[in-house]
Amino acid sequence: MRDRLDRLEARLVEIDASLSAEDATHDLDAYRRLMREHAELGEVVTQWKAWRAAEADLQTGKSMRDAGGVDPEMRAFAEEEVSSATQRLSECETRLERLLLPRDPDDHRSAFIEIRAGTGGDESALFAADLLRMYLRYAERCGWRTEIVSGSPSDLGGWREVIVRVDGSENAAANGAMREASHGGGVYGGLKFESGGHRVQRVPETETQGRIHTSACTVAILPVPDEREEISIASEDLRIDTFRASGAGGQHINKTDSAVRITHLPTGLVVECQDDRSQHRNKDRAMQVLAARLRDRERREREAREAATRRSLIGSGDRSERIRTYNFPQGRITDHRINLTLHRLAAVMEGDLEEISTALANEYQAEQLAALADEV
Secondary structure, eight states: OHHHHHHHHHHHHHHHHHHHSTTTTSSHHHHHHHHHHHHHHHHHHHHHHHHHHHHHHHHHHHHHHHHOTTOHHHHHHHHHHHHHHHHHHHHHHHHHHHHTSOOOTTTTSOEEEEEEEOTTTHHHHHHHHHHHHHHHHHHHHHTOEEEEEEEEEOTTSOEEEEEEEEEOOTTHHHHOHHHHHHTTTSHHHHHGGGOEEEEEEEOOTTOSSOOOEEEEEEEEEEEOOOTTSSOOOOGGGEEEEEEOOOSSSHHHHHHSOOEEEEEETTTTEEEEEOSSSOHHHHHHHHHHHHHHHHHHHHHHHHHHHTTOTTHHHHTTSOTTSEEEEEETTTTEEEETTTTEEESOHHHHHTTOOHHHHHHHHHHHHHHHHHHHHHHO
16 A cells, blocks of 8 residues: 555645646546646645644654653653554544545536425425425525526426526635545535435325325436546437427527427436526437436446445345434434434524534445455
């Protein structure tokens, strides 16, 4: 491991030199990749230097102890140095183990949040609106930008289906360094554990007898593919239909065929977008969502073939699987994957997801460490 850490330290020196060159920003994509790699390696190298310093202090303390003879003061001082250095070594080793775990290559990407009402009728659609608000508030806390790409509102002000694009901002790290470190500094890394079935227990607004109802929504978090990589969609595999948009928007949106429906014929995936007045922009947005869904489909098939190691954390990967329950009468939220129960539902619904997301990320890292230990 020492050789690997030395190589990472040397790589960080190379990146520093590249970033300080006069033409560093000539290729912005390459510059961003270097900045991302620098951020990832920086913390590793910092801990590696701290480990070496602690090891040097430990050797010095041992030498002092051995040379102290019968002098009780010298021996006590040396023992204190040895104890302190040993503790620091252990802490640095733990941090390095976690920092060197394999990273999800998608963690740094932007993400689509897809929320769909499930069982429960109008109450499910209202809960979908509550989940949307929760994620928008969380994105705001993280310093991320959000845009509703497509949506199908319900009659009572909820959402039957809504898709939101979330992009990281340049100052996101300043708004939450701990949050950045916990999920790789990206939007997808911070949201990916939200995929699954979300169940709500509460008295609906439409309930006249005060009975508690149970409803559900499904949430899917999809990494946004880079425009120039990975997904190639043949035009002959697409059927593109245009139609008049429904809902609010004035005369223009209702009198022109600005809405777009794209069907991917080989898989049967269908994406609609009608939120913009421009047919061209609606088509672009729909293609982005389709590419993300296709990429996610390929990824899930690959993980199924490779027997993904996070099975116990995200379950079977089926988005219909229940992962979390929101119990409003008791003010309680429970994440069933890690048996975490919090009695602060109101704060969570306001976007305070940090405790849950950190616990899920820590559990995932613990599983990775256990898997690596089994392989040794």
